[in-house]
Amino acid sequence: MLLENSVQRLKISLQIKKLVKLSLIFLLLLSSLDILSDPANIQGIRFWQSPDKTRVVFDMSADPEHKLIVLKNPHRVVIDIESGKLKVDLSKININSTLIKQIRTSRSPESGKLRVVLDLKRAVIPNSFTLKPIQNVGNRLVLDLKDPQKASSSAKAVTRASDLKKKFIFVVIDAGHGGEDPGASGHGGGREKVITLSIAKKLADTINKQKGMRAELSRTGDYYLSLEKRTQIARKKGADLFISIHADAFRSSKVRGSSVWILSEKGAKSEVGLWLEKRENEADLLGGVESVELDKYEPEVAEVLLKIQTERSVRLSRGIASNIIGELGKMMVLHSKKPREASFVVLKNPAVPSILIETGFISNINDEKNLRSKNFQNKMANSIVKGIHAYFKSNTPTGVKMASLSENYSKSKSAKKSHRIVSGDTLSHIANRYGVSLATLRRTNGLKSDKLLIGKRLVIPTRS
Ligand SMILES: [Zn+2]
Known part of the structure; x- marks a missing residue:
């Protein structure tokens, strides 16, 4: 009885082994079929x-x-x-x-x-x-x-740019994202790569109207540039300032306003900063990485040089960023009233003071509308230039002759804004939309209560 039982058990275990073997072969066949049915078309x-x-x-x-x-x-x-x-x-x-x-x-x-x-x-x-x-x-x-021909002609352009440096404040303006990498997108159809290029071009035009200032773009069309390539352009051209233009996106559509970022040694300090940092650096995953220049110095020398350069660049970046924020605050909602710090790749350029401007939140309906408006883009470009100019006017490098801004500065139309009340409007919605406080809106229009009459026009106070 005992013997018979164990023989039977042995038979069963052999059958199980056979089954396992068969099903393994079956699985292998299935997976190879799976590869065949999933070709790279x-x-x-x-x-x-x-x-x-x-x-x-x-x-x-x-x-x-x-x-x-x-x-x-x-x-x-x-x-x-x-x-x-x-x-x-x-x-x-x-x-x-x-x-x-x-x-x-x-x-x-x-x-x-x-x-x-x-x-x-x-x-x-x-x-x-x-x-x-x-x-x-x-x-x-x-x-x-x-294109081997174009590669050599852009090298010639580099020497010309370094000649310029003696007489001008030379700014490299970097329109974020591009080509394969669209950046953030808004519900109204706004795309970051389009907005950044448009603002960058206006910024360069406005700078090039100033005596003692020159600007060039890192990218001039809809194509991808690696983050390293962008900073490399600024470095090779001997830029006095590198400005990367971006538009933010956040999970909450209520968040709005602009912020200016500079390099931090400690990395991003806020939750928004961390999230943003991850996103901005992700661009290389979208567009592919190009080779990075190797360091030519002995490690010890390089470390000291880098430290001195970085400290100087961060100090300058902070001053310029503060000036720009001061000007932006006169024309739009600020997300942050102080320069924010993060370790974005585009800010890591020891020899070149570098800032990143988040021009607004494309995920916010009002910011998106503004960022897509040519008039708003012009105003923004003017404010940024005003900020840069003010900084370099009081910190002028030797050899550079800067004129006062008013001579060449193209003022944007400061026409009074108004809002026609439509059904569903509330005073707080309107205040929020134009980025003004409820109190100022009430005061400007002499309102005794918050009741609104459809069809009536409200004067929107300008922020300066
Ligand atoms: Zn961006």
Whole structure:
């Protein structure tokens, strides 16, 4: 009885082992089928043209395994993608103003591979890498085609800029995000990368109208620049000041107003700061990282130099930031009345005083509306320039001749604002919308009660 029992038990355990083995094989088969049913198809192709390169972004259905081949006579770049299919109509793709003459598919000598051929206008320096899904974009295969001719001409521009430095306060203005990286977006359709470029351009124009001041943009169009590249431009051009323009977003749509950030050694101090810091630094995940310059100094020397430079830059940044906040406070709601501190990558540039301006909260309906208005953008640019000018007027570097701002400063129209009362308006809503206090709104309009008459106009007091 005992013996029979154990034999039976042995039989059962053998059967279980067999079952486990079979189901393992089945699972393995399933997972390999899964790979086959999930090929890296090209679902979209986008192009970003910057002054020195064409960036081609292939939107992929899965992480692609790929090979890059460069061919001459005629110049072309070939990409072989493992088990992929083309799901895009190539005839409908616009490649004007890129370095590409034609884009087509061709038979790969190896079976099961998708071959994409890019016929080029001239020789390029190609580089490819893949990007993992982030936010609302999926897997991407990125192909950079660097223009060797443009690379050398921008080096010439650098020497010209350093000549300028002797006579001018030279400011590099950096429009945050761009290209593959849209930044934050608002409910009204406002996109950070568009707003930042528009404000940056107005800021540069206003600065270039000033005697003794010159400005240049880090990016001039809708393309991506790595965070390191942005600070590198300021460094190489010997900028006296680097200003990165951004627009904030927050989970609460009530939060609004502008803030100016400078580098902190300790890192961000507030919860908003931490969150923001993570977001701003995330940009490199969106656009891919480029190589960083290596330090040329002995470690000990470099450390001392860096410390001295950083202390000077932070001191200057703080002074400039305070001046800008003072001016911004006259025309808009401030999120913070003092310079805020964080360790954003774009602020880490020891030799160049650097500030980051969060122009407002795109997640707030009123801020978003303002940030998209050309008139508001102009006013904001004027205020920022006023702040910079005031700082350098009392801290003028030797060799620089600065005129007083009023000579060249283009004043924006200070037309009186008014609001026509519509159904559903309350006094506090209106006060909040225009960023004025309830008391001032009551006083300006001589209101005895908070009752509003539909159709009547309220005078909105200007903040200065
Ligand atoms: Zn941003």
